[in-house]
Amino acid sequence: MRSTSSILSCCLLLAACGHVEEMRSARLEQATEFNQRAQRAFQRGEYQSAATLYENALLLDVAIENVNGIAINTLNLARVNQVLGQNALAQRYLDSLLEDKSLQYPAAQLAAAAVQKSLLRLQENDATGATEWVEKSAAFCVRDCPLSGVIDNARASIALRTNDADKALYWSERAASENKNASPLEYANSLRLAASAKLLNSDPDAALRLSEEALVIDKTLGLPEKIRQDLLLSEQAHTKLGHAELAAQYRDRAARIAATAVK
Amino acid sequence: MKLPNYNERLLTVEKRTRRFMLGAAGVMVLVLLLIADRQDYFRRSTAIYFFTPNAQGLSKGMAVKFIGFKVGSVQDVRMQPNATVQVKVSLDDEYVHLIGQDAKARLVKEALVGESVVEIIPGSQQVKQVTQDSVLQFERGQDAGSVVENLAAQLQPILSDIHQITTSINNPNGDVQQTLKNLNQATGGFRETVNQFTQLGASSNQKLDGAYVKFDKALDRVNSSLETLDKAIPKLVDKADTTLNNVQSATSDIKKITNDSAGEIPSLVRNANSLVQDGQETLGGVKKSWLLNGLFPKPEEQALPVDGYVPPKP
Secondary structure (H helix, E strand, O other): OHHHHHHHHHHHHHHHHOOOOOOOOHHHHHHHHHHHHHHHHHHOOOHHHHHHHHHHHHHHHHHOOOHHHHHHHHHHHHHHHHHOOOHHHHHHHHHHHHOOOOOOOOHHHHHHHHHHHHHHHHHOOOHHHHHHHHHHHHHHOOOOOOOHHHHHHHHHHHHHHOOOHHHHHHHHHHHHHHHOOOOHHHHHHHHHHHHHHHHHOOOHHHHHHHHHHHHHHHHHHOOHHHHHHHHHHHHHHHHHHOOHHHHHHHHHHHHHHHHHOOO | OOHHHHHHHHHHHHHHHHHHHHHHHHHHHHHHHHHHHHOOOOOOEEEEEEEEOOOOOOOOOOEEEEOOEEEEEEEEEEEOOOOOEEEEEEEEHHHHOOOEOOOEEEEEEOOOOOOEEEEEEOOOOOOOEOOOOOEEEEEEOOOHHHHHHHHHHHHHHHHHHHHHHHHHHHOOOOHHHHHHHHHHHHHHHHHHHHHHHHHHHOOOHHHHHHHHHHHHHHHHHHHHHHHHHHHHHHHHHHHHHHHHHHHHHHHHHHHHHHHHHHOHHHHHHHHHHHHHHHHHHHHHHHHHOOOOOOOOOOOOOOOOOOOOOOOOOO
16 A cells, blocks of 8 residues: 555656646747837836837747737737827737738737727727727627726727716726726726816816826826826816916926926 | 475575675775765875965865866865964875976956865976975965956046046136136227227327227236136146046056956956856756746736826817
8 A cells, every 4th residue: 555655656756747848939938038128118118129129029929920929019019109109100000910810819919909099099089980999899808808997998088088078987987996906007097087077077076086096096106197197187176176376286297297208 | 395495585685685785885985985086085195385364265175276277175274373374285296396386376266256266376497396395475366356446446536636627627716717707808808909999090199099008908918817827727737647647557557457367357257157157057947847837937928008098188
């Protein structure tokens, strides 16, 4: 009995030692390294370097036909070009994913591409196009989709652009509950959108509360443009509340951030 | 009936056991011999000594090298009654004829991060070779850290001189700035005088006299400004001289340090590089090993978060 168990233990140990790690090619490792360096550059606000590094990663992923890597780096390139203000190029990257007939990308990544395209359309003042793409994104985003909060924020943004305060409030509040424990970035976005909707509905008190909450999160995340937007919302709320002096202070704070031109 | 057979088997087992024991003893003796050989017990060696004020970096068993080859080892590091340190070095006899009495022992580091060794710096060929109990001179080699420290110490006074000169030039109340101001004013006055001279030259001789006076004054001011400049410039030149001297002496020191360590630096860099490579390979191996691979997350390509916010139109 004892010898049997010893033999079994030995076999188990041998099997464990013989466990072969999943093979990763040198090219894939290299692509991953470029991607990670690009992520760090993006976080530091070095967007041009990030774009170059993502391009390198994408080139390698295309060369070894790493479908997941192609989708990830194309989406990242679209995002970084959007931040750089190159919306046309960003859209071309997204179209290359959304219109690809040869490769099958995961639905979650197509959903990300579609919602990003929707937001780009909205930036170009094309609310109809934005609505079309946000609904396509929702269709891609089916089971356990991590993007539902982003999609609802995009819907709230579209509603705000069409001055539909009630709809904007509905989507932003829904997004806030989805994002609260999932993504601080998106949660702050939801709060900001809800604050704008409250302002449209002439509820400056609530708007001020929401924008202040968003400001705290955005400061933690260190996002200058978002902090500026929060301050501008607070300024509008104070103006509506008749606090001219406070409003001027917030306007000044926002202007100082804008003057730094740090994105 | 089975007893003889049993006895035979017992004898066979006994024989096998004896053979096994003998084999094991043989292997043990072989291992001991190998260890002894490794410890240089079979080599004839010559003991020599050197003395040093402190034992920092020296330890028993440390390798002793001569032109890059291991020629012996440190046998003992002992404190003397007069608070100096006596180091006993055992040299292989086959190399002793290469080492003269005037050779030096130097403590050097083989790499930026690596073991220290005692290096024998050859003396002149004509001098008698070392013998048992010879005493060599000892010196400590410079490591990369001390080279950098020396450079920093040399550069510090130069930078402070340059800073002083720049401050003196920029000081609005300083000689240079004041002189330039005076010169500027004088030039303005001179230009004005020349204009007056041109305008008045044709009109009357009396006015011309006045213009001459002004012209003289302007020239006087130019002269006084130039005098001030004359006084200020030698000071600056002196300072610049001192700075240049410092630069020169620092450069010669840097050159000396570089020459001294020129032989060591490439090997330092090479060794450090190979050490880093080894380290990386080892870490890679550890990361892939069965027991530990779960502890290190595999890097994956990551997507940036989608930012679902578009600011409303103002």
